[in-house]
Amino acid sequence: MSGSAGTGKTVVALHRAARLARADVGAKVLLTTFSQPLAEALSRKLAVLTAGEAEVRARITVASWERLADELYQLAFGRRPRVAPSDQVRAALVAAAQAQGVGTFSDRFLLGEFTQVVDAWQVESVEAYTGTPRSGRKSRLGARQRERLWPVFAAARAALNEQGLMTWPKVFGAVTAAYSERAAKPFTQIVVDEAQDLGVPELRMLCALAPDGADALFFAGDLGQRIFQPPFSWKALGVDVRGRSTTLKVNYRTSHQIREAADRLLPGVIRDMDGREEARRGTISVFDGPPPEIVRAADQGTETAAAIAFIAAARADGIGAEEIGAFVRSRAQLDRARRAVEGAGLVPVEGTDPGAGKEGRVLIGTLHLAKGLEFKAVLVLACDDQVLPLQQRIDDAMDEADLDEIYETERQLFYVACTRARDRLLVAGVLPVSEFLDDLEKD
Known part of the structure; x- marks a missing residue:
């Protein structure tokens, strides 16, 4: 199942996991995704969906790919893998x-x-x-x-x-080898959220953990949000989803104005390596909001002032601090997000900190951290030339084709961050700003 940001893919994945668990008392359902923080968010939502159904919830395991591999490795080999950073x-x-x-x-x-x-x-x-x-x-x-x-x-x-x-691919490979030949699999069905960021070893492992059957694996994802893994042929690994996918077209999370602007960052059709196409045009949003604010600041002080005013306006409209997210391309620019939040009189907290998500605190982090999250108001700051796209990646390009891939993934990363916003979006940078800002404003 595919669909652009905000079309409810995660909601469908949650409901599918719950339905599978309700349908069979012997079900052992895995709901999995790319990161443990997102897996924990899925677990909280699943608890709401299955409230009063303790036996149903007990049939569903929720874990990230790495957490899953870590636990299964321990079960198979009696020790925990030591993974090199x-x-x-x-x-x-x-x-x-x-x-x-x-x-x-x-x-x-x-x-x-x-x-x-x-x-x-x-x-x-x-x-x-x-x-x-x-x-x-x-x-x-x-x-x-x-x-x-x-x-x-x-x-x-x-x-x-x-x-x-060990490396994580080696851990995934060891788990794959341990379970691929077993007739009794640890799960009866596997539901995968954010499937576009599956890599070769992760997909191999999930295939080894699921029994044979047409409906044992369910994938929800969006090629336009691929930011962690390079593309590869799923068919070559025995997973052929051609002709068996559905595209969601109604956006429930993001206002028409923000979605329309963000859609300009990506092509109308994206193809995977097996020839499957995901059409991105034709999606509609169910509500309106103010247009994104795009600021081309003369200096960082001007950018900070615009960010403070944006946060103040959001707060005046009743948006809580914990409903605001501020993101930058890399940790080198994180202080710019921190200054904006503190200047607005609020407490910034990094997404990796224990206080993330607590009431009264504004989450700050890199664009990668924004993946899978949503806020009523989002600030994407430090969108400067040579920062977005990241100049270091461009300098490392081996040839023109490599450069095209870098620009493509940087655009998708920017798209992910912008589409975390429900009602309000501020995109700001210091002159000369990123060329991507021009695309947001095209008619």
Whole structure:
């Protein structure tokens, strides 16, 4: 099932999980998504949906892909996996590249190639690497380049193994291997929210945990909100949803004015690697609101003043502090969101803090953090040139095709942040501002 932001995909996923659990006393339903904070939000909503039905709720497990893999790994192997953080993987790759004398590839490229190709597909040899599809990796690599890179990846993997460390793709792979041959699966049905951000190892794992059957797996997602994973062929992994999907067209969350502006950021039709198309035009919103406010500030002080005025207006209309979210492209700009919230006399709290979501506090964070959340009022700040799209990513582009992929995912990230808003949206940056702001204002 697909649909643009705010069309109720998550609501459908929740109702499907509840219906499956009600229909069979022996059901063991998994409701899963990309992050644990979002999984916890789903769990709270599910508790409301199944209020007074304790036996139904008990048949549903809600967990993120990583939390699920962590728990199943412990059940299969009797110990918890020690997962290396991304910075440690990057450091291992950089050290291996230096030792091998491979200095023509950036740190970001090495990490992406290892994570999205070598580790995702659990490649174990240079021969296998040469034949592994690099779906979503737009920069071309010939056989000689792959042969040159392979010792770097092999050495980095060996260094992590020596420390007893795993990567998440390796954990997913171990769980997949442990459960794929078992006749008795841990779940009878699996419902996946935000399915567009599934990677190769995550999808393989979910397939291994579900029994055979046409309706054992249900996916809800939006290709236009893919921000975490490169595209790849689901059909190649045995999951073919062509001709079996439905597109939702009524937006219940976002006002017509905000949705219409945000839709200008993306093409009218998005295709996946299996040829399936998602038409984005024709969606309607069920309510109106003020148009988005777009501020091209001369300096950061002017941007902050506009943000403070926006928050004050929202508060005057009865919007609570906890119903406001302020987002920036990366942590380097987080102080600009913090200054705006504090200048309005409110308490900012990062989404990773225990106080996030508490009454009287404004959530601040990066655009990635906005994924899966919703607010009555949203501020997207620091939309400066060289910040959005992120200049570091552009500098790391290997060729024109790679650059196109970077611009596409940066647009989708911006779209995700803007569509978190229900009633009010402020988009602001300091001159020269991001080129994406022009697209928001096109007729």
